[in-house]
């Protein structure tokens with residue numbers, strides 16, 4: 001988040017302006033800046049490479065954990081984002097109400113492209129959303145965020161261990177998690193914790209292998225895909241993949 005207060009332009013903002021100049025043509029072609037000439041105000045932040053995007057996310061998480069989050073002027077942020085968006089990172093997170101990516105990474109409007117589904121696994125729609133963030137909006141990072149005590153993964157375990165069936169479309173969620181559960185069924189340690197981590201690793205692997213668009217961005221070093229676990233009590237995000 002660039003500084004909304006009274007400071008001179010930060011390095012981050014100068015970096016963004018450089019990037020904006022370099023990428024404006026491509027973004028215009030993509031339709032991401034439909035009215036850029038009418039509104040020269042730069043949209044908030046972006047970063048220059050995937051490593052910087054990850055560092056920025058983790059710095060935000062440190063502020064969240066320490067309860068020293070930034071003060072934000074959401075009215076200004078809304079105004080600045082009227083005509084375009086350049087989220088520097090995409091987050092594929094569980095829909096669990098205890099996890100809110102913008103809070104977890106102390107981010108403002110326009111910074112994160114959040115895709116959420118219970119169990120944070122890949123569907124065609126999830127993949128399409130992430131492809132859009134990377135290829136059209138210029139996001140540089142996909143972070144797959146699992147979390148402790150995930151109910152969707154617990155459902156997958158019940159489906160594997162007890163053949164439990166679930167009503168409505170919930171069965172589909174459980175079925176989607178079952179392959180990850182099966183991989184760690186006899187591993188030492190806590191089955192739920194192990195399955196949550198395996199599900200994140202499997203999701204990262206699928207994102208890397210099932211999309212030509214994402215593979216191209218990875219090969220061009222314009223994208224990193226990483227996995228992490230959110231700790232419910234501390235709020236910390238631990239990278240695992």
Ligand SMILES: [Zn+2]
Nearest residue numbers: 094096150151
């Ligand atoms: Zn969950």
